[in-house]
Amino acid sequence: xxxxxxxxxxxxxxxxxxxxxxxxxxxxxxxxxxxxxxxxxxxxxxxxxxxxxxxxxxxxxxxxxxxxxxxxxxxxxxxxxxxxxxxxxxxxxxxxxxxxxxxxxxxxxxxxxxxxxxxxxxxxxxxxxxxxxxxxxxxxxxxxxxxxxxxxxxxxxxxxxxxxxxxxxxxxxxxxxxxxxxxxxxxxxxxxxxxxxxxxxxxxxxxxxxxxxxxxxxxxxxxxxxxxxxxxxxxxxxxxxxxxx
Numbered sequence: 001x002x003x004x005x006x007x008x009x010x011x012x013x014x015x016x017x018x019x020x021x022x023x024x025x026x027x028x029x030x031x032x033x034x035x036x037x038x039x040x041x042x043x044x045x046x047x048x049x050x051x052x053x054x055x056x057x058x059x060x061x062x063x064x065x066x067x068x069x070x071x072x073x074x075x076x077x078x079x080x081x082x083x084x085x086x087x088x089x090x091x092x093x094x095x096x097x098x099x100x101x102x103x104x105x106x107x108x109x110x111x112x113x114x115x116x117x118x119x120x121x122x123x124x125x126x127x128x129x130x131x132x133x134x135x136x137x138x139x140x141x142x143x144x145x146x147x148x149x150x151x152x153x154x155x156x157x158x159x160x161x162x163x164x165x166x167x168x169x170x171x172x173x174x175x176x177x178x179x180x181x182x183x184x185x186x187x188x189x190x191x192x193x194x195x196x197x198x199x200x201x202x203x204x205x206x207x208x209x210x211x212x213x214x215x216x217x218x219x220x221x222x223x224x225x226x227x228x229x230x231x232x233x234x235x236x237x238x239x240x241x242x243x244x245x
Contacts, residue, residue, distance in 0.1 A: 012234040015187035017061035024193030024217030042219035053223035055134045069143035101133035107179035108142030144203035151177035188233045192218045
């Protein structure tokens with residue numbers, strides 16, 4: 001069901017693409033005297049609810065920052081646990097995701113990704129490739145600066161091979177080299193936990209996104225939180241550098 005306006009009567013359209021930095025699992029656990037692993041586990045439950053809600057609310061693209069290229073610096077046991085959670089999420093939820101006509105896409109560098117996990121990503125994308133509903137983009141081992149460098153290298157290689165003239169390179173050509181090629185830029189970027197930074201996430205793509213920083217830790221993120229974020233977005237007027245209409 002597509003719900004283009006929320007219950008408050010706002011008739012402005014929902015954002016087409018929402019990107020979320022899912023932050024605060026560890027702090028949520030610490031406040032409750034629980035191990036960080038429990039915060040991550042509860043965060044997966046919030047991820048599950050968020051995906052379902054976004055699809056039901058008519059969001060076309062949902063990008064989740066699941067694991068950054070900097071997260072490898074965390075304690076090895078925590079990284080191992082996070083990898084296990086992601087494996088279980090795919091095994092448990094992929095069937096429902098596919099049944100709900102959601103298309104899965106994974107972005108980020110393949111370097112250093114455990115082979116079995118990369119294989120699971122590939123299988124999930126293949127299974128859902130023909131789906132026509134919401135596109136769920138999982139940013140894993142992702143860093144925006146790395147993405148930009150990789151894109152520049154591809155264009156440099158094409159120029160070196162004489163396939164393109166450097167003078168002809170445009171913003172559109174550059175963007176086509178990104179992991180997000182073919183995906184519209186986010187209309188709304190949400191970060192949980194009260195932190196107000198984007199932490200090397202979709203730097204190019206978020207040039208004109210609306211930002212919303214919410215105090216909820218990610219395990220406390222619910223459908224109601226998402227609806228409130230959408231309602232806040234609907235109150236804003238996007239000008240893209242121009243004047244108000």
